[in-house]
Every structure is written in structure tokens, then in C-alpha cells.
Amino acid sequence: MPAASGEFDIIRDFFAGAKKNSEGVVLGIGDDCALLRPPAEGMLATSVDTLVADRHFPAGADPVAVAARALRVNLSDLAAMNARPLWFTLALTLPHSDVDWLRAFSRGLLETAARYGISLVGGDTTRGPLSITIQVTGISECPLRRDGASAGDAVYVSGSLGAAAAALPVILGQQPAAESTRREAEHLFYFPEPQLSLSESIGGLASSALDISDGLLADLGHICAASGVSADIDMQALPVAPLAQQLAGEGAAALAAGGGDDYQLCFTVPPENIPQLELLGLDVTRIGRIVEGAGEVRAWRDGERWIPQACGYQHF
Numbered sequence: 188m189p190a191a192s193g194e195f196d197i198i199r200d201f202f203a204g205a206k207k208n209s210e211g212v213v214l215g216i217g218d219d220c221a222l223l224r225p226p227a228e229g230m231l232a233t234s235v236d237t238l239v240a241d242r243h244f245p246a247g248a249d250p251v252a253v254a255a256r257a258l259r260v261n262l263s264d265l266a267a268m269n270a271r272p273l274w275f276t277l278a279l280t281l282p283h284s285d286v287d288w289l290r291a292f293s294r295g296l297l298e299t300a301a302r303y304g305i306s307l308v309g310g311d312t313t314r315g316p317l318s319i320t321i322q323v324t325g326i327s328e329c330p331l332r333r334d335g336a337s338a339g340d341a342v343y344v345s346g347s348l349g350a351a352a353a354a355l356p357v358i359l360g361q362q363p364a365a366e367s368t369r370r371e372a373e374h375l376f377y378f379p380e381p382q383l384s385l386s387e388s389i390g391g392l393a394s395s396a397l398d399i400s401d402g403l404l405a406d407l408g409h410i411c412a413a414s415g416v417s418a419d420i421d422m423q424a425l426p427v428a429p430l431a432q433q434l435a436g437e438g439a440a441a442l443a444a445g446g447g448d449d450y451q452l453c454f455t456v457p458p459e460n461i462p463q464l465e466l467l468g469l470d471v472t473r474i475g476r477i478v479e480g481a482g483e484v485r486a487w488r489d490g491e492r493w494i495p496q497a498c499g500y501q502h503f
Contacts, residue, residue: 209306211273211304220293221308223274229328232270236261240317243501244377245359250288252377253319254295260400261323262303262381263450269390270325272383273302288300293415303383329455331386331396336414340394340455342475344387348403349431349439350375352446357434360503364434371430385469389454392464396454402445407453408484417480420444420487426472444486445495461478 208216214222225231238257240246244304257344258275265272277296281289300307305323354372358360364372395410411418422440431439431446456464457478464471486493 188303191501193494200396207255208273212306212308215306215308216256216310217386221274223324223434224310225327226273229326230330231324232265232268232327232330233322233324234264234268235262235320235322236264237318237320238409246317246411247283250292251295255299256377256379256418257304257321258296258299258305259321259379260450261321262305262383263379263400264400265323265325265436266382266386267396267452268327268330269396270326270327271385272305272323272325274306274308275300275321275323276308279310279312280315280318280320281312281340282315282317289498296472303381308448328388331390331393333395333397333413334359334417335393335497336410336455336477337457338416338477338479340477341461341473342407342420342453342455342477343471343473344399344403344426344451345469345471346449346451347426347428347431348399348449348451349435349443349446350428351379351430351448351450352402353434353439354440355448356473362434366464368430368433372434373426373433375430376448379448382452385452385471386471388453388467388469389464389471392456392460393454394457396452399449400447402447403449404444404484405447407466408482410453410455411477411484414477415481416477417485418475418477419481420475420484420486422486422493424472424474426474437455442496 211224211226214225244253244256261275264273327496344429354376357364357369357372373437395414397406397409399406407418424446425440425443427439428441431442435442486495
């Protein structure tokens, strides 16, 4: 476990190779600030997230996978706002400067950045418990917000739900699984797909949107609270992920409703835009409707109210 040198050596050796001369980057890594020239059209969208070892990922996890997850979950926030990725910064806290770990982490980070066309433009490193803070910036000409839903809108989700929550016990070694299942679980957890293309497709049709990070019911509650409405959800309409069904059985629907970490989009669509949305042939499912109310999300099964045991991930 060879140790790297000081902060500036770490930056030079592992991160200064980030793509240069990228869109809008006048001056990137290596000075006190990055100098960035925003595109002429649209609004800047920015978001920041911190991932802490043994809170958001196992401390001993593959650093390539950890890096991929750290950047992808931030890119999911840009997708939720229909923003195209531009730049990101990295604040990395390390218990020690392990060359092998840094080499793998930086490779995973820069490969992910190249995949989604986003440029690393600066950051910081320090000593302490392992944590990763990434701030992303993008550009949006038609932003999707949480406060645009109205009574009568349909509620949709993309993809399928519950796989990441079902995968976590396998990843942590709390649930036995075949090797192929374990590999699938790790891929779904560490490599979520930010829905950037989907958000672009629905940008002019949806009235509100967000990404599903804390759980469908909890996150839809944020839309309802911001928009001053309520929602009714049909549990039988939820697109439950096959891995969740395989690992959780009858509990799969509950994971789809409240498990979190799916990083799919939940969005609302006014009635007049539904025909156009459905003509696009997107991988989305209509799961409910927005109604008059004051921020309540109600789930129903067979005409009866379904009460979840947990209402999403709690940060504190």
C-alpha cells in the first residue's frame, strides 16, 4: 500500500490529466480558481453531494466503482433539472494517501467524466475519514423544477424501481446470493445511469421532475410540497425491477416505493401533453395522478390505502 506524496503531488499525479480545453474552460486545474465561460443561452444548474465511507458505500469497495457512483449520482441531479453536464469539482478526504487506491479512483472518475462529457476543473484534498464531495454544473434551456405540478397531472417514473435497495444487503454480505447475482447487484448499485437523455426528451412536456434518490414516495412528496398539491399512487402500477423481485419476493413492491438509490426520474405531465409523451415510446410508466391537497402522497393497493413501513432514506 504505497503512500502518495503531498496534496499538490496527488493533484498532479492523479487528476491533472483531466481533459483540457473542454467547453467553456478557460483555465482548469492548477490555479486558485477555475475560469469558466458559460454558454450564451440557458441557465446554469449546479448541485453538490457528499458520499461518506460506510454511510453511502462500504469503505473497502472497489475505488473505480466508488468513483463511478460518486459522479453518476451527482449527474442524476442535472438530469432531474434537464441540464446538460459541463464541469465538476472534487473535494476528496482521505485517511491516508494510498497510491493504488488513488490510481484506481482517478481512473474510474475520469472515465465516467469522459462518458458523460463533463470536465473536472478543480477541487481539494485533505486528510480525514474517507469522503467524496462532488459539485456539478450544467446548462439548461428548459429546466424542470419541483414546483410546477398541478391537480390533474399524471405521475410517471422512468425505468424500474427497487433494484438498488434490494442489492444493498447482498453488497454488504448480509444476504447470500449466487456470484452472477452479486455482480448484477454491484453493477446496479455502483453504476446507476443518470437519465440525461430522458430528461431532454420530456423537457417541454413535463410540469415537474426530480430524481429518485431517497425513495419514490419520499421524493414525490418533495414535488407535492413544492407545488402545493397531493398525489395518489397505484402500487400495482409500479415497475418493480426484476432483481428486486428475485431478492425480496413479496417485499419487492415496498422497496420500489421506498427503497431509494434508483436514480430514475419521477415526473408529472399535464393531461394535454400525455398523448405526445406516449408517442415518444420512452421507458416510462404512469403510476398515479396529482390531486388537490397540501403535500400528501397516498399509496393504494386493490382500492385500499397502503401504508409503507419506511418513507424513504433518512440523512439524519
